[in-house]
Structures are given as structure tokens and as C-alpha cells.
Amino acid sequence: MAVKLAFIGFGGVGQALLRILLDKEAQLRDEEGMETKVVAVSDVMKGAVYHPDGLDGQQLLDLVSSGKKLDEYEGQGVTYGLDSMDSIRNTNADTIVEVTFTDVKTGQPAADHCRAAFELGKNVVTTNKGPVAVAYRELQDLADKNGAFWGFEGTVMSGTPALRLPLDTLRGNTISRISGILNGTTNYMLTEMEKGLSYEEALQQAQNNGYAEADPTSDVEGYDARYKAVILSNVVLGVPLEAGDVSCKGITEIKKEELDRARAAGKRLRLVATIERTDNGVKASVEPVELEDTNPLAAVPGAVNAILYECDLSGPIFLSGAGAGLAETGFSLLIDLIHAERMKQKVNQ
Structure with a gap:
């Protein structure tokens, strides 16, 4: 069963991860038994789009690279305009890619995004330092309580696996x-x-x-x-x-x-x-x-x-x-997605 992703924030890092997932699709399926499906994207500046059966990743990338909004996405049965919390709570995504612009001092809005996802038992992968620095124990306990995975490899040295x-x-x-x-x-x-x-x-x-x-x-x-x-x-x-x-x-x-x-x-x-x-x-x-x-x-x-x-x-x-770079930081999210999938496969054995 494919991992159903919701991107909360769709700037350079989120786009870098999606490119990696498209480029490495066959390799990830063959080597990790992992398939991914983007079902939702919500970005304050770029708009939002949702389809429970999945979205065309290349069309998403083409839209934003040409300066267009996501509400120009073409497809049948698509829902537009969901905000970040709706995309977390009211879609069928099981894994949230949290890559919003966040205040590191308060951890917001990423901390609230993580909290909302964990309360529903949804996994989160993020590159935002704020939630881990400000509310690590609370959020990790909440994730553990609800059987959710929390990955934040990219918060210390980007795609270099310092954690x-x-x-x-x-x-x-x-x-x-x-x-x-x-x-x-x-x-x-x-x-x-x-x-x-x-x-x-x-x-x-x-x-x-x-x-x-x-x-x-x-x-x-x-x-x-x-x-x-x-x-x-x-x-x-x-x-x-x-x-x-x-x-x-x-x-x-x-x-x-x-x-x-x-x-x-x-x-x-x-x-x-x-x-x-x-x-x-x-x-x-x-x-x-x-x-x-x-x-x-x-x-x-x-x-x-x-x-x-x-x-x-x-x-x-x-x-x-x-310790930086779009591709490298996108890769840090892939590290977490792979680890989450391996843990799920181990539990299901």
C-alpha cells in the first residue's frame, strides 16, 4: 500500500523531495518496497489541492515552477483551497511532510501541525528545527502514544545523517x-x-x-x-x-x-x-x-x-x-520516509 503524503508547505525543500520521489520511484519500490502517493498539498502562498486517489506530481512541480497557483491544477474530483489543518485532519494522508516557514523560537506553526497529525496517528517528517528544539518531549510522547512516526533528520545537518x-x-x-x-x-x-x-x-x-x-x-x-x-x-x-x-x-x-x-x-x-x-x-x-x-x-x-x-x-x-542545499535537505526527508516504512514493515512481519 502506497504511503499517502500531504505536503504542508511547498517551497524549495518540499519540491526537492517530490522530485526525488519521482526520479527514484522505481529504485525505492525495488529496494525498499516503498511506493508513495501525493494526495494533498497546502501552501500559504501557492494554494492547496487534494485528491484522495493521488495527484500528478509532475503537474504540481510544473505549476509552481511556472509561477502558477495550485488551484490551476487540472483533474477530476479535485478539492481546492484546504488550509494546513484541513489538509492534515480532513484528508486521507497518512504521512505529513511538514516544511512550512516556521519561527524557530516558538516552533510555530510546525509544532501545531505536528500535534494535529499525531493526535490522529499520522506520521510526520519535517526539516523544521523549532518543534524539536521547543517541544521535543511533548511531541515525541504524543507520537508514541498514538503509534505515529516522527522524523526530523534534516534539522541538524540537512541530508548528512547526524541524528x-x-x-x-x-x-x-x-x-x-x-x-x-x-x-x-x-x-x-x-x-x-x-x-x-x-x-x-x-x-x-x-x-x-x-x-x-x-x-x-x-x-x-x-x-x-x-x-x-x-x-x-x-x-x-x-x-x-x-x-x-x-x-x-x-x-x-x-x-x-x-x-x-x-x-x-x-x-x-x-x-x-x-x-x-x-x-x-x-x-x-x-x-x-x-x-x-x-x-x-x-x-x-x-x-x-x-x-x-x-x-x-x-x-x-x-x-x-x-549542511544545507535543497536536494540535500529533500534527501533528509527521504531518509525519514524510508525509516518509517522499514519500521512499518517490521511491525507487519
Whole structure:
């Protein structure tokens, strides 16, 4: 039976996932026994469309790529105009792809979307950090209570499986410390400043390359990495933290001279998120750190992200990869969809 998807939000990431599902349709069916069917799409700007028997994915992509609204979708028996909650509650979708624009500080509207889905026993896959950082335990308990799956692989390092790795492959280890370069914008800027650019020049170049937003505050002040540190503590270490528990200092005050001094001493200055177990619980921080050249994080170039898990059995485990990008983030949703399908198949055996 096909997984029936409702896309709540249909921007670049949602469209990227749909392209992947269309391109990989045969491979997913042959290798995973997984078939998907998009039954609903609801987007505040692009409109909404629903058909219980499924929608033509390519037509959906063609409409939005040409700047048209979804109410121009052509088909028999189609319902138009459902808002996000109607698309969750009043359609036959069993899995919600939650990719709305969400306020990370409040987790809204994604948190309410997740809550509504879980109350009905519907699965959710999302790339929104807010619900996981703000309401992880509540939402996970609600999902578990109602037999729903909640996937949010893309919230920390996009399509690089920074969550799936420790939760699955590193099970049995006690992870004592997690450190990571979790923001590609700032790592790119610091790398370019080492090459001779000023802070202002590096920021402008990051914006020109699409790494930094017009308002780069969340990146350069360390807030983006702070929320990811909260997620890592909540999910991987099982210790609840809030954003205010994570001390945070960004890169806005770093001068090229500081980078030069670090290099002369055989070190590199990088913005590092650290989550560490202590006798008094977990201590977490985001701040510029001088890394020895022998530290694998020191060699992470440009906009790449990386994470280092310090484990009692396996020893240190290092993972690096893209921390952004539409295709990569779309792939993170696919990771979750595949995992949900494998869990369902296991239960049904």
C-alpha cells in the first residue's frame, strides 16, 4: 500500500523531495518496497489541492515552477483551497511532510501541525528545527502514544545523517561529548577570512553565494547552531535543554588578525557547538574555538558541516557533509520516509 503524503508547505525543500520521489520511484519500490502517493498539498502562498486517489506530481512541480497557483491544477474530483489543518485532519494522508516557514523560537506553526497529525496517528517528517528544539518531549510522547512516526533528520545537518547515525548505528555506546561545526555560513566566512577577506567581505561573498540570508543574524550570532545543540542534547543524549541553557557567542567580533594568530600557532578558529555530559548534567555552548590541527573539525572546509561523537566503545566517530542545499535537505526527508516504512514493515512481519 502506497504511503499517502500531504505536503504542508511547498517551497524549495518540499519540491526537492517530490522530485526525488519521482526520479527514484522505481529504485525505492525495488529496494525498499516503498511506493508513495501525493494526495494533498497546502501552501500559504501557492494554494492547496487534494485528491484522495493521488495527484500528478509532475503537474504540481510544473505549476509552481511556472509561477502558477495550485488551484490551476487540472483533474477530476479535485478539492481546492484546504488550509494546513484541513489538509492534515480532513484528508486521507497518512504521512505529513511538514516544511512550512516556521519561527524557530516558538516552533510555530510546525509544532501545531505536528500535534494535529499525531493526535490522529499520522506520521510526520519535517526539516523544521523549532518543534524539536521547543517541544521535543511533548511531541515525541504524543507520537508514541498514538503509534505515529516522527522524523526530523534534516534539522541538524540537512541530508548528512547526524541524528540517524547515533540513534541507530552507534547504539550501545555512551556518548560523552558531541562537538560540531553546525553552521555552514559561518564556517565559510571564517575560511574566507583566513584567505585574506575582512568580515564584511566574507559576509558579502557568503550572501552572493547563497549561503547567508539578507539578514544573517541567526547564522553569525550563533543562534542557528544553538538550536541544533539543543536538538542534539534532547534527542541524542536524552537530556532536555532549552535554547537559553546554551551559552552562545557568534563570530561578529572576530578579526582577521585572530585567525592569523591561530594559524601561526598551528590552530584554526572555528565556530563550534559543544554538548558535554558532566557530573551536573549536560553543559552546552556555541562559541569560537581554537582547534588544534589534529582535531578533525579543524580541516572542515567552506560551507561543509561536521560533527564528532566521543563514544566509550567505538571511540571518536567523525561525520561530515553538506549542511544545507535543497536536494540535500529533500534527501533528509527521504531518509525519514524510508525509516518509517522499514519500521512499518517490521511491525507487519
